[in-house]
Amino acid sequence: MNANQKKNLRFVVFFLTCLMHSTHGQGLDYPATIKTANISQMWKIAPSPVEGSSAQVAPFLYRGANDTQLDEQFVCGFYCNFDGTECLFSVLLFLNKPNSSSSRIESPQLVWSANRNNPVKAGATLELTKDGDFLLADADGTPVWSTNTSSKSVSGLNLTALGNLVLFDENNDAVWRSGDHPTDSLVVGDTLFSGTELTASTSASNWSKGLYGLAIKGSQLIAYVDADPPQSYFFTSPGQKGIFAPHFLFMPTVFPGGTTAYLLQVWPGLAARFMQLRPDGHLRLYEWGGSDWGEVGDALTAYTGECGYPMVCGKYGVCLKGECGCPEAASDGTIYFKPLNGQPNLGCELLTPISCERSEDHILLELKNTDYFFFQQEMENVDVENCKLACLRNCSCKAAIFRYDSVNTSRGDCFLPSEIFSLRRNEGNNNRVTVSSNGTLYTSSQEDNKTIVTFAKVQNIQKVPASAPKNGKGNNIARPIGSSIGAVFCVLLLIGAAILYLRKKKDLEEEDDDGIDELPGLSTRFSYEDLKSATENFSKKLGQGGFGSVFEGTMANGTKVAVKRLNGIGQVKKSFLAEVKTIGNIHHVNLVRLIGYCAEKSKRLLVYEYMCNGSLDKWIFRTDEEVLSLEWRLRRKIIFGMAKGLAYLHEECRQKILHLDIKPQNILLDENFDAKVADFGLSKLIAKEQSGVVATMRGTPGYMAPEWMSSVITDKVDIYSFGVVVLEILCGRKNLDRYQLEEDMHLLSLFERKAAEDQLMDIIDKSSEDMQLHGAEVTEMLRIAAWCLQSDFTKRPPISVVVNVLEGLMEVDSNLDFCFTNPPVPGTTPVVDSNRDANDNATVLLPQVLSGPR
Numbered sequence: 026m027n028a029n030q031k032k033n034l035r036f037v038v039f040f041l042t043c044l045m046h047s048t049h050g051q052g053l054d055y056p057a058t059i060k061t062a063n064i065s066q067m068w069k070i071a072p073s074p075v076e077g078s079s080a081q082v083a084p085f086l087y088r089g090a091n092d093t094q095l096d097e098q099f100v101c102g103f104y105c106n107f108d109g110t111e112c113l114f115s116v117l118l119f120l121n122k123p124n125s126s127s128s129r130i131e132s133p134q135l136v137w138s139a140n141r142n143n144p145v146k147a148g149a150t151l152e153l154t155k156d157g158d159f160l161l162a163d164a165d166g167t168p169v170w171s172t173n174t175s176s177k178s179v180s181g182l183n184l185t186a187l188g189n190l191v192l193f194d195e196n197n198d199a200v201w202r203s204g205d206h207p208t209d210s211l212v213v214g215d216t217l218f219s220g221t222e223l224t225a226s227t228s229a230s231n232w233s234k235g236l237y238g239l240a241i242k243g244s245q246l247i248a249y250v251d252a253d254p255p256q257s258y259f260f261t262s263p264g265q266k267g268i269f270a271p272h273f274l275f276m277p278t279v280f281p282g283g284t285t286a287y288l289l290q291v292w293p294g295l296a297a298r299f300m301q302l303r304p305d306g307h308l309r310l311y312e313w314g315g316s317d318w319g320e321v322g323d324a325l326t327a328y329t330g331e332c333g334y335p336m337v338c339g340k341y342g343v344c345l346k347g348e349c350g351c352p353e354a355a356s357d358g359t360i361y362f363k364p365l366n367g368q369p370n371l372g373c374e375l376l377t378p379i380s381c382e383r384s385e386d387h388i389l390l391e392l393k394n395t396d397y398f399f400f401q402q403e404m405e406n407v408d409v410e411n412c413k414l415a416c417l418r419n420c421s422c423k424a425a426i427f428r429y430d431s432v433n434t435s436r437g438d439c440f441l442p443s444e445i446f447s448l449r450r451n452e453g454n455n456n457r458v459t460v461s462s463n464g465t466l467y468t469s470s471q472e473d474n475k476t477i478v479t480f481a482k483v484q485n486i487q488k489v490p491a492s493a494p495k496n497g498k499g500n501n502i503a504r505p506i507g508s509s510i511g512a513v514f515c516v517l518l519l520i521g522a523a524i525l526y527l528r529k530k531k532d533l534e535e536e537d538d539d540g541i542d543e544l545p546g547l548s549t550r551f552s553y554e555d556l557k558s559a560t561e562n563f564s565k566k567l568g569q570g571g572f573g574s575v576f577e578g579t580m581a582n583g584t585k586v587a588v589k590r591l592n593g594i595g596q597v598k599k600s601f602l603a604e605v606k607t608i609g610n611i612h613h614v615n616l617v618r619l620i621g622y623c624a625e626k627s628k629r630l631l632v633y634e635y636m637c638n639g640s641l642d643k644w645i646f647r648t649d650e651e652v653l654s655l656e657w658r659l660r661r662k663i664i665f666g667m668a669k670g671l672a673y674l675h676e677e678c679r680q681k682i683l684h685l686d687i688k689p690q691n692i693l694l695d696e697n698f699d700a701k702v703a704d705f706g707l708s709k710l711i712a713k714e715q716s717g718v719v720a721t722m723r724g725t726p727g728y729m730a731p732e733w734m735s736s737v738i739t740d741k742v743d744i745y746s747f748g749v750v751v752l753e754i755l756c757g758r759k760n761l762d763r764y765q766l767e768e769d770m771h772l773l774s775l776f777e778r779k780a781a782e783d784q785l786m787d788i789i790d791k792s793s794e795d796m797q798l799h800g801a802e803v804t805e806m807l808r809i810a811a812w813c814l815q816s817d818f819t820k821r822p823p824i825s826v827v828v829n830v831l832e833g834l835m836e837v838d839s840n841l842d843f844c845f846t847n848p849p850v851p852g853t854t855p856v857v858d859s860n861r862d863a864n865d866n867a868t869v870l871l872p873q874v875l876s877g878p879r
Contacts, residue, residue, distance in 0.1 A: 026536075030687060032410040038466040043615060045176045045502055046238065049505075050486045057651060060397075063153075063180070063181050063182075064153050064154065064155050064156075064157060064179060064180060064181065064525060065153070065154065065155045065636050066152070066154075067150055067151070067152040067153075067753070068085045068102070068150065068151045069084055069106070069148065069149070069150050069350065070083050070103045070109070070112055070145070070146075070147045070148055070150075071147065072073065072166075076414075079108060080104060080107065080133075080370065081104075082100070082102060082103070082104055082107060082108060082117065082133060083102050083103040083105065083112075083729055084100035084101070084102035085099040085101070085103075085151075085221060086100070086101040086102065086115070086182075086184075086377075086616065087101065087102075088098060090483075091125060092580050095150050098118070098119050098498075099116060099117065099118055099184060099188055100117050100119070100133070101115070101116050101117075101184065101190060102114075102115070102117070102411075103149070103151075104117060104133070104135055104138070105147065109146065109147035109702075110144075110146055110147075110732075111141070111144035111145075111146070111232075111439040112144055112145050112146065112147065112149060113135070113138040113140055113141060113144060113145075113232060114138065114140055114145075114151055114393050115135050115136075115137060115138040115139070115168065115638065116135075116137040116138075116159050116188055116190060116203065117135060117136045118133065118136050118188065118212065118298060118299060119132060119133040119134065131868065132316075132317055132318065133798045134298075134299065134311070134318055135210070135232075135784065136188060136208075136211075136212055136299055136742040136773075137188070137190070137207065137208055137210065137772045138160060138208050138232065138602075138849065139170045139203075139206075139809075140151070140161055141225070141232045141233055141234065142168050142233045143168055143169050143170065144159065144232070145162075145163040145164065146163060147616060148164035148751055149161065149162060149163050149164050149169075150162050150217045152170075153179075153713045154175065155180060156175040156176075156179075157174050157175055157176075157177035157178060157180070157192070157200075158171055158172060158173065158174055158179075159172040159174065159182075159201070161172065161178075163453060164568060167315055169650065172192060172201045174192055174200050174201050175836065177192075177194065177201075178194050178195055178200075179201075180192060180193065180194055182192055183502065184433060184668065186468065187204070187212060187214050187215045187376075187815075188212045189202050189203055189204040189215075190202070190203035191203070196666060198422065199234055201670045201747070203356070204216070204218075204222060204393070205218070206221070207221055207222070207223055208224065209224060209225050209226055209298065209302045209303075209837070210253045210299050210300065210301045210302075211223070211225070211289045211299055211300045212289070212298065212299045212300075213289055213290065213298060213299070213302075213591055214288070214289065214290070215288075216278070216286045216287065216288050216289075217241060217287045218286045218656050219241040219242075219243075219285045219286060220239070220241070221240075221241075222239055222240035223238065223239040223240075223302040224237070224238045224239075224240075224302070225304050225305075225306065226304050227304060227306065228304050230796045232469070233237065233391065235304050235800070236250050236251050236304075236306070236335070236336065237250055237303075237304070237335075238250075238251065238255070238302075239302050239304040239308065240764055241286070241287060241342050242763075242765055242766065243285070243765070243766040244277065244279075244285045244335040244562075245260050245262040246259075246260065246261045246268070246275070246277070247259070247261075247266070247763075247764055248260070248302075248308065248325060249763070249764070250306065250335040250446060252335070252442070252443075252444045252446075252723055253443060253444070253726075254397070254401055254759070254761050254762075254763055255723075255729075255763055255764065256335060256399035256442070256444075256446065257546060257691075257763060257764075258306065258329055258333055258335050258398050258399065258403070259325050259328055259329055259333070259336060260801070260838060261277075261649065267287065268308075268324045268325070268328075269839065273290060273300065273322055273324075274287055274289075274290045275287050275300070275312050275324060275400070276288050276290060277289070277292075283649050285794070288667060298311060298312050299311055300324070300354075304444070305334065305337075305340075306325075306334045306335060306336065306685045307323055307324075307325060307326065307334070308323070308324035308325050308335075309322065309323050309324070309673070310322035310324070310502075314320045314573065324468050324580045328481075330396075331346065331347040332344035332345065332346075332447070332449045332450075332480075333343070333398055333449070334419060334447070335398065335399075335446035335447055336372075336446055336447055337447050338350075338369065338370060338373075338448075339365060339369075339370065339372020339373065339447065340372040340373070340374075340445060340446055340450070341362055341372055341373040341374065341447075341481070342369060342370070342371075342372045342373050342447050342448065343373075343395055343447070343449070343450050344447055344449050344450065345449075345450035346447070347472065349369040349370045350369050350450075350722035351364055351369060351373035352373065352395065352448070352481065353393065355390055355391075356391075359486065360376065361375060361376055361377070361390060361483045361484075361486070362375060363376055370824050372447075374487065374654060375483060376477075376585070377483075378484070378728040379420070379423075379482060379483070379484050380484060383422040383484065383846055384420060386484055386485040386487045387417050387482055387484065387485070388412050388479035388482070388483060388484075389417065389424075389481065390424055390480070390481075390482075390483045391480055392448065392479050392480065392481055393448055393453065394451045395446055395448050395449065395450055395455050395479065396451055396477060396479060397424075397445075397477070397479050398446075398447075398449065398703060400426060400428055400438075400440050400762060401440050401442075402428075402439075402440065402499075402705070403438075403439060403440055403441055403726060404438065404439035404441075405438050405439075406436050406437075406438075407436060407437070407438075407439050408435060408436050408437075409427045409429075409437070409478060410602060411439070412425050412427045412437075412441075413425045413427075414479060415439065415473045415734065416441050416480070417440060417482070418733075419441065419723075419728070420723070421441055421443045421725070421816065422441040422442070422443060423437065423443055423444060423445045423481070423482055424441070424442055424445055424479060424481045424482060425440075425441060425479075425482070426439070426440040426441075426442065426477060426478070426479050426480075426626075426787055427439055427477070427478045427479075427480075427821050428440070428475050428476065428477045428478075429475070429476055430475060430476075432474070432475035435478075441726065443726065445481065447477075451457050460696055468476040478502065479691075490693075491778060493704055517610055520849045522807070541713040545858055548619060549570045549621035550621060550622060550623065551621050551622070551623045551630075552623065552625060553623055553625045553630070555581075555623075555631055556578065556623055556632065556783070558590050559578035559579055559580050559586065559588065560576040560577065560578035560588050563576045563588075563590065565577040565578070567587060569648040572589055573589055573590045573591040573592045574589075574592075575587050575588065575589045575590075575721040576588045576590065577635070578632075584635075584820050585637075586620055586632050586634065586635050587632075587633045587634070587635050587636070588630055588631070588633075589630065589631040590630050590816060591629040591630065591631070599794070601622075601629040601631070604619075604631060604705045604706055604708075604838025605619070605622055605631070606704050606707040607682060607708050607710065609622070611673075611682075612668075613670060614666075614669075614672040614699065614700050614701075615632055615667070615669045615670030615673065615675075615699070615700060615701055615702060616670050616673065616674075616701055617634060617693055617701045617702065617703040618633065618634045618701075619631060619633060620632045620633060620634060621799070624870035633703070634700065636694060636695055637691040637695065637696050638693075638695060638696065638698060639690060639693070639695035640690050640691070640693055640694070640703075641663065641689040641690070641692040641693070641694060641700070641750075641754070642688075642690050642879070644690070644694070645689060645753055645754050645757055645790075646757070646758065647757070647792070648761060648819045650838075654792040654793045655698075655754075655793060656788070656793060656795050657793060657795050657796050657798075657799045657802070660754050660755065660793075661696050661802070661806070661831075662700070663673070663692070663694070663697070663698060663700045663754065664700075664751055664754060664806065664831070665700075665828075665831050666699055666700030667687075667692055667700045667747060667750065667751075668702070668747070668824055668828045668831060669704065669828055670685070670823045671684070671743055671744075671747060672824045672825050672828050673826075674702070674743075675740045675743070675823070676724075676823070676824070676825055677827075680710045680711065682705075682708055682709075682710055683708060683709045683711065683738065683739075683740055683742065684702065684705065684707075684708050684743050684746075685707045685708055685709060685723055685724055685738075685742065685743070686704060686706075686708075686723070686725060686728075686746075687702070687724050687728060687743055687746035687747055688708045688746065688749075688750060688755075689748060689753060690704075690726075691703050691704045691748055692750070707723045707724065709806075713794065720781075724742075724746070727749065727759075727760050728744075728745075728746040728749050728760075729742070729746070730742040730745035730746070730751070730818060731745075739818065740823070740824070741818040741819075741821045742818075742825070742828075743820070743823060744813045744818075744821045744822065744823075745813060745814060745821065747813055747824070747827075748788075748809075748811070748812070748813025748814040748821075749773075749783055749810075749814065751806065751810040751813065752772060752773070752776060752807070752810045752814070753772070755788075755789055755796075755803060755806060755807060755810070756772060756788050757789075757790025757791075757792055757793070757827070758772065758790075758791060759772070760772040760773065763841050772847070773845040774816065775788055776807075776810075776811070776843070776845065777786060777843045780811070780843040781843065785804055785807050786800055786803065786804065789803055789807075808837045808841065809830060809831075810835055811841050811843055812827075812837055812838055812841060813827065814845050815841070815842055816842070816844065816845065817842075821839075822838070843871045856864070
């Protein structure tokens with residue numbers, strides 16, 4: 026890069042100082058530059074209006090430039106909405122008009138923020154303490170954000186030439202960088218490093234993290250939408266040298282040691298200023314246009330096309346040349362989808378929502394001339410019918426996506442997504458083939474010699490009528506008469522159904538307790554008004570679940586609780602009963618405690634003990650940068666607690682309780698990091714003498730044992746799920762992570778490979794410094810995980826044996842099979858267990874997004 030290019034691409038170095046005063050007016054004046062901010066300083070939010078923006082700014086640290094062509098300015102301070110009720114500690118970019126002698130903040134652009142998910146109010150404070158910690162506290166003194174650098178000899182604060190806020194020590198070495206924690210923007214010359222990512226805001230007016238992310242995994246740059254698993258809509262292919270778009274380049278750079286990063290550059294001579302991942306998933310470049318910021322480049326559309334963005338037409342919406350619509354009617358004319366609120370650009374919804382109570386009416390609708398942007402292999406070497414069957418057996422599955430090599434059409438890979446975003450309408454016939462299976466035609470798309478066939482799950486709302494004469498004048502006359510009679514009949518039927526529905530609804534609202542008072546040993550019963558008051562009218566939401574929400578509350582005696590409010594009737598009523606009957610009269614230190622419940626008319630609520638440390642997933646996956654890495658002692662303690670909780674369910678209760686949904690989200694942690702198994706909405710009670718039962722497929726993909734495909738389950742399905750969670754705890758990552766290198770994407774496959782290479786310690790969580798110091802113990806725990814993950818469920822140990830091994834009373838089986846990646850191909854005929862109750866009332870629920878109280 027020559028000197029002129031460096032000049033055009035550079036961001037002016039600025040350092041930071043305290044704003045002594047501010048003035049109201051058309052702009053916001055600030056004093057001359059001071060280069061450093063020392064420790065033991067505090068700033069308080071007092072925002073002022075700013076020209077060209079509805080926001081307010083309270084700058085206290087800044088650095089400007091006097092370049093006559095590129096007069097860029099940075100300020101660091103508080104960026105607030107118009108009334109000062111939501112403020113972010115942030116870095117702002119703005120430009121002075123060329124040759125302007127005044128220093129005024131006009132149309133500032135937010136390029137970094139510390140507390141985007143937790144805005145503070147006017148009156149909040151920021152302090153660089155004498156211990157070197159950088160602390161943000163709300164107006165009431167509540168801590169909101171910290172750099173956690175009190176033990177690192179911080180001596181001051183500055184900002185680099187690339188807009189990077191840096192804490193440095195006595196040797197001028199960087200201790201903490203804002204660039205290691207980016208939000209949604211990069212400035213020219215800035216770098217996105219492997220292990221960090223951009224995350225879009227929810228909307229232009231909501232700064233919190235939204236759906237979209239941009240990350241580096243291995244050497245690939247990947248744009249994705251948040252789902253389980255995440256679904257990518259762009260990734261660089263092998264050999265692709267970055268992103269090329271009008272006005273700028275986003276290029277990969279390999280640093281010493283093999284670290285990959287992407288560097289933002291602009292074409293020489295252009296005044297481009299920053300790149301931002303937008304709430305709609307677009308990656309756009311903006312520059313100052315003289316009076317405001319204007320878009321000059323769109324990085325991804327050239328690669329994805331107009332219809333390649335996950336929410337371009339909302340969920341289930343179909344995009345064609347930028348226009349939105351809904352999936353077409355079935356071949357018999359039945360319409361299953363309608364525009365959301367009458368606006369196709371918002372997405373589409375099912376006319377009849379999918380009901381787990383009517384799973385026998387689930388069908389898979391062929392989406393003709395329509396494809397999907399994402400594929401993630403969940404089953405391999407299966408045929409299309411087994412792929413479809415697996416989706417029909419699992420209520421959480423929303424579609425069956427089958428991919429096979431166009432040369433061999435008999436078997437392929439299967440993806441069963443639990444969430445469907447926008448679809449794309451194919452144009453022309455060059456990239457589609459049709460496959461006949463049992464007389465049905467499936468239209469598909471082809472990419473890289475792979476054929477993808479997509480089926481959406483719907484509720485069958487119309488039975489095929491008996492055939493009528495196809496030809497003749499009589500048929501022409503009969504058709505309008507039959508149509509009229511049919512229309513009258515349908516109207517009468519709808520009126521009758523409405524009357525029955527209203528009567529049923531009234532009956533349900535008049536019901537008061539579902540007969541649960543007849544069950545012995547139940548916890549306290551609360552009134553709805555008691556719980557409404559305890560939760561401050563359900564205002565403090567902790568999370569969202571498949572059938573309701575969980576709220577934080579405080580009872581009259583001061584006890585903090587988590588209140589789950591179930592919404593709806595029917596299946597929700599069964600879920601309520603299942604959970605109350607399962608844990609209402611059992612108690613164990615490693616099971617979440619049900620304090621009470623409410624069954625008042627149609628209202629169903631459950632009251633649990635409050636877990637201040639939330640669920641396990643946030644501690645091992647660490648999506649929040651403020652969450653600390655767990656040390657080995659705590660990880661072992663959590664695993665031991667999980668095992669003891671399951672042992673109580675399987676072997677110590679009057680009836681054997683199969684949990685059926687063990688995963689990190691369902692393991693809650695108290696103030697001492699004691700693990701408590703939670704969420705029994707999918708659980709099943711069986712007699713102790715029963716070896717197994719037949720049950721409809723339930724649970725969460727990735728944690729379900731391979732024998733679910735045969736419909737025969739035992740307590741060993743919980744052992745398998747336990748093994749997956751143990752592996753995730755030790756490795757600090759999800760069992761399915763699309764943003765790892767392709768060969769490392771599946772944790773079980775990686776585990777199998779490293780075991781064969783005798784390099785198990787390579788896969789443990791590197792963020793925990795003491796894991797290596799306990800290598801022998803960690804390796805032994807990995808062997809316990811392998812024991813629990815045996816494909817043959819008869820080889821998995823009972824959970825009581827696992828507890829004995831953890832206590833040092835027994836040893837792990839020496840004959841372990843580390844082959845986890847090729848479970849048996851699912852059969853099409855379920856095996857019926859003779860012990861199954863003919864009136865099996867197993868609750869088949871949607872897998873919970875929120876799994877138990879937080």
